Amino acid sequence: MTLEAQILSQLKKARAASHSLALCSTERKNATLLSLAKALRANASAILEANRKDLEVAKSSGRAGAFLERLTLTDARIAAMAKSVEEVAALPDPVGEIMESWSRPNGLQIQKMRVPLGVIAIIYESRPNVTIDAGVLTFKSGSAVVLRGGKEALAANTLLARMLARSLEDSGIDPAAVTFIDTPDRDAIQILKRHPEEIDLIIPRGGGSLKEALAGSAVPLMPHFDGLCHTFVDRAADLKMAEEICFNAKVSRPSVCNAMENLLVHREVAAKFLPAMAKRFIAAGVELRGDEATCAIIPAIKHATDEDWDTEYLDLILSIKIVDSIDEAIAFIRRHGSGLADAIVTQDASAAARFEREVDSATVYINASTRFTDGFEFGFGAETGISTNRLHARGPMGLRELTTYKYVVRGEGQVRS
């Protein structure tokens, strides 16, 4: 049996399971999740043992540092996984929600009803907890999930996926609703992307090489690859507030997509704002790179290159540019931003209004940190990624963003004239 035939057979089972899962009651889904949480806690030592095997292989192949850190499970991480499964059980079920309803002059009653998307494939890298986190969110949203994790976490992923499938089976749900692709062969991704008839959506969670591997996908993608976020300190900014927001946006967690990469400062306040701000950044270990005007104010820092303005550092590095106007700031963000999250700090209502209207990013902030672009911070109770797509879902994705809808139309014999 070829790899393609083998995966296709798995996909067909996942598709079949999606039909019954779509009709599964909220109670049964939640009971399944609660029993999974229990099983995770009860089997913590087996999970750690599988993870140990993955870590040994990774170390012997020369992996180190942050990579191993992401790959490592601990008792605390397993407890956190179990807790997050219970939290998903507690979330409202999006399936069957009536989004809108209205009646027509001819008496037809129309309801727009939320329904599962179908089959969702999630392709992720080395964090084994994603197997559980992404698996249970998709499950709760009523869609079958096809999980494809990084090969470095294969032992732990295989075990976690098996536990998830076992919980479904114990609840009388077709376990193919959680399908795990257990081959480390990278061809698997090529096969997944060729089967739009079996997969409705691929959610990739990974970097540039995954993006390349998915180019030309026949299955729609919900990408969230890039986050190149800006903060614009307007001339009418409360400069103390601006300092707190900028510091938080850059320093609180520099490795994530909603961290600030480019700081824009209005020329009228630059000389007043930048020295104290720069001092604080430098004290926190941030490497600053400035345009000429910035370097004239803070001479100690590097000059930014053209490339810097388009670089998502994901690190303690920040590029700073002084602009003459809000127009220049907005144009700069359009040109260099990734459309994920951009902020203005201003006390001027008309500047705020222009910024919110003219900056076309998934999340636009007035006087707050870009770091809030996150499903939990938005109150979604979960996060299944942050979309930089313009279609279907944009920005933080919760359970509802994993669904679609249908119209239910009730009549009493109406026909069209």
Next chain:
Amino acid sequence: MTLEAQILSQLKKARAASHSLALCSTERKNATLLSLAKALRANASAILEANRKDLEVAKSSGRAGAFLERLTLTDARIAAMAKSVEEVAALPDPVGEIMESWSRPNGLQIQKMRVPLGVIAIIYESRPNVTIDAGVLTFKSGSAVVLRGGKEALAANTLLARMLARSLEDSGIDPAAVTFIDTPDRDAIQILKRHPEEIDLIIPRGGGSLKEALAGSAVPLMPHFDGLCHTFVDRAADLKMAEEICFNAKVSRPSVCNAMENLLVHREVAAKFLPAMAKRFIAAGVELRGDEATCAIIPAIKHATDEDWDTEYLDLILSIKIVDSIDEAIAFIRRHGSGLADAIVTQDASAAARFEREVDSATVYINASTRFTDGFEFGFGAETGISTNRLHARGPMGLRELTTYKYVVRGEGQVRS
């Protein structure tokens, strides 16, 4: 200049125009539309003259019948176009609509705001009125549009697109917001589908050869190619109502995607229902094809082949099958339906509830004709197609379905802990 360079240059201008159009006021958009409606009426004779040229070419290349009918413009059709432009002006502007808003415990105010999609390409066939209809709907939705019509309507399309662009220009709007691809070269479609950085969405309006031409598109598609609709006459149906609904679904306009192609009848009522129904269909010129059980009741008709159940006739042909249960009907629809529109006729509330829950089509009807799957019939005031996609928009698409959203988050200095 190669065709690719030429089209790419047009696309870049359309992208630039989309940014300013997105900020255009409702008043200015509506004034533009009203002046276009006037221009259409004032220039009717020039439009008819261009159409005459198209018709001559089409006739001399052997086109005939329904094709020429679709291609033909008349004074009445031009008046209808102008009227529909005025109707679009009267529709509410979707841009800027606050879809939801809430506040977070930390005081952040979050608004989900409807915004334009960006650049939408519409690829259509021989009806020249689509240039105006699709052009003005996209314009009102705030997106730039790239129009690519069938080569047989080139003269009329070119003139209509020019009139549309002129109306924009006269209102001080960048005319590249309505970009017309005027080459008859089919390579143009291949070029459009390669540029996701310039086009956010392609809406194809056409048949199988267009579907094939768009395979492997790097730009997301919103297809609405197929409509294979079912009506299921349940054992608890009001048979007189069922007869009216089935007759309407098949006969009122057989050439459209929401017409019924397969009729399913519960065995318990088949002998009572089918003879009168068949008589009425046959009198209306409908060719009936039945499974064995149906042919036993109406011996005069053809036997349906396996292929019949999967064929969208778009014609006065209907396949009829007798089923033993609602389960069989639902399974049959899952297997053979296109997910566009399916109906049940029943007085049994539990059968209706099962059907609406288990049939996963864009529009599911209880006791009404599938022919209501239409933006106008749904009260959208417009129709930009009927999507069989599961992502972004499903079923009848109005103005709102051409948009996306962003989140506007207002704070007073909040930072993330």
